[in-house]
Every structure is written in structure tokens, then in C-alpha cells.
Amino acid sequence: MTAKDKLLSASLAVIRTKGYAATTVDDLCAAAGVTKGAFFHHFKSKEDLGVAAAQYWGEHTGGLFAGAEYHRPADPLDRILAYLDFRESLLSAEVPAFTCLAGTMLQEVYATTPTIREAAFLSITDHAQTLEHDYDQAIALYGRPDCPNAQSLALHTQTVLQGAFVLAKGYGGPEVVRESIAHLRRYLMLLLVRPN
Amino acid sequence: MTAKDKLLSASLAVIRTKGYAATTVDDLCAAAGVTKGAFFHHFKSKEDLGVAAAQYWGEHTGGLFAGAEYHRPADPLDRILAYLDFRESLLSAEVPAFTCLAGTMLQEVYATTPTIREAAFLSITDHAQTLEHDYDQAIALYGRPDCPNAQSLALHTQTVLQGAFVLAKGYGGPEVVRESIAHLRRYLMLLLVRPN
DNA sequence: TACGACATACCAACCAGTTGGTATGTGTGT
DNA sequence: ACACACATACCAACTGGTTGGTATGTCGTA
Numbered sequence: 206m207t208a209k210d211k212l213l214s215a216s217l218a219v220i221r222t223k224g225y226a227a228t229t230v231d232d233l234c235a236a237a238g239v240t241k242g243a244f245f246h247h248f249k250s251k252e253d254l255g256v257a258a259a260q261y262w263g264e265h266t267g268g269l270f271a272g273a274e275y276h277r278p279a280d281p282l283d284r285i286l287a288y289l290d291f292r293e294s295l296l297s298a299e300v301p302a303f304t305c306l307a308g309t310m311l312q313e314v315y316a317t318t319p320t321i322r323e324a325a326f327l328s329i330t331d332h333a334q335t336l337e338h339d340y341d342q343a344i345a346l347y348g349r350p351d352c353p354n355a356q357s358l359a360l361h362t363q364t365v366l367q368g369a370f371v372l373a374k375g376y377g378g379p380e381v382v383r384e385s386i387a388h389l390r391r392y393l394m395l396l397l398v399r400p401n
Numbered sequence: 402m403t404a405k406d407k408l409l410s411a412s413l414a415v416i417r418t419k420g421y422a423a424t425t426v427d428d429l430c431a432a433a434g435v436t437k438g439a440f441f442h443h444f445k446s447k448e449d450l451g452v453a454a455a456q457y458w459g460e461h462t463g464g465l466f467a468g469a470e471y472h473r474p475a476d477p478l479d480r481i482l483a484y485l486d487f488r489e490s491l492l493s494a495e496v497p498a499f500t501c502l503a504g505t506m507l508q509e510v511y512a513t514t515p516t517i518r519e520a521a522f523l524s525i526t527d528h529a530q531t532l533e534h535d536y537d538q539a540i541a542l543y544g545r546p547d548c549p550n551a552q553s554l555a556l557h558t559q560t561v562l563q564g565a566f567v568l569a570k571g572y573g574g575p576e577v578v579r580e581s582i583a584h585l586r587r588y589l590m591l592l593l594v595r596p597n
Numbered sequence: 598t599a600c601g602a603c604a605t606a607c608c609a610a611c612c613a614g615t616t617g618g619t620a621t622g623t624g625t626g627t
Numbered sequence: 628a629c630a631c632a633c634a635t636a637c638c639a640a641c642t643g644g645t646t647g648g649t650a651t652g653t654c655g656t657a
Binding site (some may be wrong): 404405438439444 | 601602603604605
């Protein structure tokens with residue numbers, strides 16, 4: 206494992222815990238077990254690492270979701286519900302372990318560091334897009350007449366999760382995320398009605 | 402207007418724009434038009450100001466919502482819908498002008514500064530509580546059998562708004578907040594059904 | 598004259614980034 | 628096979644500007 210990988214991997218944990226601005230380059234080096242020289246060999250600035258961390262986060266989570274089981278069900282609504290189950294299964298007791306690096310960074314640096322804002326936001330919208338197909342098919346099959354479109358529902362799904370992470374940081378635990386996912390599930394079940 | 406008020410007032414704008422960690426004491430003094438001596442006369446540390454800013458935010462928004470028109474309608478569901486309309490009316494083009502100081506600070510310092518975490522979180526839960534009465538009455542009148550309780554709905558309302566603010570920082574505008582409020586409105590209308 | 602409300606000048610610690618150097622490949626001509 | 632040129636990966640020590648915080652002084656008012 207190269208120093209670059211160690212730094213990127215460590216940055217996920219450290220930045221999610223302390224936030225981007227409060228994280229110092231020395232913090233990252235200490236957590237990664239490398240020296241400052243190695244840091245600036247691989248990243249030309251702290252901002253450069255911030256952008257790389259957001260991209261790394263996107264690839265990291267992208268792989269996690271792409272390889273998950275929730276794509277299995279034949280029915281698109283079942284896949285969406287399985288996605289929500291999967292999101293719940295990712296929750297753990299420690300807040301920094303389940304919250305979103307992209308959301309954290311985005312909220313912090315959106316006005317000051319456009320490069321990081323773009324990279325972090327892209328990782329969120331990219332992930333939202335992976336849900337659109339399933340929503341599209343579910344809407345076609347089960348959507349009520351007043352059902353919003355797939356893009357909007359996919360985005361709203363992420364909105365609810367991001368908001369829940371903020372509240373979870375207040376409570377110090379994941380319970381509120383479970384509750385928000387339950388609301389989302391209920392909303393979807395009211396919009397997408399299986400004939401019976 | 403005293404230096405303390407100027408600092409608190411300026412802190413709302415500055416911290417919402419740059420975030421708490423990236424905001425320096427000098428930034429705040431410059432924005433407030435006071436000197437550093439004045440700052441440390443009124444606040445014993447930067448953290449102390451952070452706590453005071455979160456409390457000030459709670460009072461500031463508390464007054465805004467308490468005095469708003471959305472309490473007028475006789476029907477509780479109408480009051481809730483009017484609340485959502487009011488939230489929409491607060492949106493403007495500039496992101497820092499409509500986002501939530503408490504949510505921003507909470508996400509940033511939840512693990513590092515418990516005093517600020519508590520103050521910021523309290524301002525969110527306090528505000529959520531002001532909705533519970535209306536939700537309670539609306540549920541009693543119109544709630545479907547599977548309708549969640551008032552506390553949970555009030556909290557979910559804040560969750561959706563907080564998440565929408567995160568996304569808005571990515572888009573650089575309030576459109577996504579409007580869309581999320583529309584989803585929330587639709588969810589509530591499916592849960593709380595007026596007999597007709 | 599005592600005290601609250603500021604202002605000015607200053608400091609020690611910290612932080613992003615630099616410098617100069619070492620160790621270990623890696624390709625190339627002979 | 629071997630020397631040479633060069634590149635990559637990394638390290639330890641340093642620097643200059645920044646930052647939170649302090650020490651001390653001044654002014655108005657009760």
C-alpha cells in the first residue's frame with residue numbers, strides 16, 4: 206500500500222470526524238503513518254487532497270453499491286426497497302463511520318473551494334443517478350398519476366439521507382436515520398402502489 | 402448596537418458562508434467592524450462565540466417563526482402547509498442567506514466541540530417541537546391508520562430541510578429545496594387525508 | 598474613582614508549504 | 628553483465644505567515 210493510498214484512506218475517516226477545515230495536513234500524515242514530505246509529493250496542496258478525497262469517496266462508495274445485493278430482485282420496486290434496507294444495514298453506532306464525506310465537505314467548503322464543492326457534489330449526484338433506472342421502471346409499473354419523476358425521487362432519496370446524517374450528528378447515533386428511511390419507505394409505498 | 406450584537410449578527414452571515422472552522426476571529430471582527438479587544442471582552446474564546454452564535458440563531462429564527470402568518474389558519478393541516486409555504490418564501494438566490502447555521506455548525510464540529518454541538522442541535526430540535534402541536538391536531542383529525550406520530554413527522558420535516566440545504570450548496574441555488582418541500586407536502590397529503 | 602466597554606500592541610503556537618537529501622528502481626548503451 | 632543517467636517515492640528539518648489569545652491602556656459614565 207503506497208503512501209498515497211494510505212493518505213486517501215485515512216482522509217475518509219479523519220475528515221468525516223473532524224471536518225475538512227479542522228483537519229490539518231499533519232493530522233492526515235499522522236493518521237496515515239507517513240511524513241509531510243510524502244504528502245506533498247503526491248498532492249500539490251491540501252485542497253488538492255480534498256478534491257482527490259472526494260473522488261476517492263465516489264469510487265469507494267460506487268464500488269460498494271455496485272457490488273451490493275440489492276440489485277438482485279426482479280421487481281424494480283423491490284430493488285428500491287432493498288436499496289433502503291441496504292442503506293440501513295450500513296448504519297453503525299459510530300457516527301463518523303456511516304455519515305457521508307461528500308455531504309460533510311460540501312456543506313463546509315461550498316463557498317470557499319469550488320474545486321472541492323464540484324467533486325463532492327458530483328459523487329452525490331452520480332450516486333443518485335444509479336437509482337434512476339429502478340425508479341423509472343417502478344414508476345412505469347406502479348406509479349400513481351401524480352407520481353413525480355424518477356430523477357426527482359432519486360434526488361429526494363439522497364436529500365433525506367443527507368438530512369438524516371446531519372440530525373444523527375446531533376443525536377450521536379443512527380436511530381434518526383432509520384426513522385427517516387422509514388418515512389421515505391412509507392412515502393414511496395404511497396406513491397408506487399402494487400395492484401393486488 | 403453594541404459590539405456583542407454586531408459580532409453575533411455578523412457571525413450568522415460569516416459562519417454560514419465560510420463554515421465555523423474556517424472562520425477566524427479576525428474575520429468576525431472585520432465583518433462586525435470591531436476590534437479583537439472587543440471580541441475577547443464579550444467572548445472568552447472562539448468556542449464561546451460559537452455556542453453564543455448557535456443560541457442567537459435559535460432566538461433569531463424562533464422569533465421569525467413565532468411571528469409569522471402561518472399560524473393563522475384554523476385548520477391544523479392548513480397551518481402545516483402554510484408553514485411549508487413560509488419556508489419556501491424564505492428562500493433566496495444566495496445560498497448562505499437561506500441555509501441553516503445550526504445544521505452547518507452541527508455537521509462540522511459534532512465530534513470536536515460538544516458545547517457547540519449541543520447548542521446547535523438544541524436550536525433544531527426546539528424548532529421541530531414548535532410543529533408538534535399542529536401535527537398532533539392534524540393527525541387526530543385526518544391521520545390515516547398507519548400515520549406516524551407528530552414528533553416523528555416534525556423531526557422528519559427538519560431532516561428534509563437540512564438535507565435540501567446540503568444539496569442546495571452543491572447546486573448553488575434554492576431550486577432543490579423547493580423540490581424537496583414539494584415531496585414533503587405530497588407525503589403529508591397522502592398521510593393526512595381530509596374527508597371530502 | 599471605579600467599572601464596563603472598548604482599542605492597540607503584541608506573543609507563542611500552529612500550520613501549509615518548501616528545501617535538500619536518501620533510497621530504490623528502471624531503462625539504455627556497451 | 629555493468630555502469631550511467633534519470634525518475635519515483637519518500638523523509639526530516641525548516642520557514643514565514645496566520646491564528647487564537649493576552650496584556651495593557653484609554654475613554655465615557657455612574
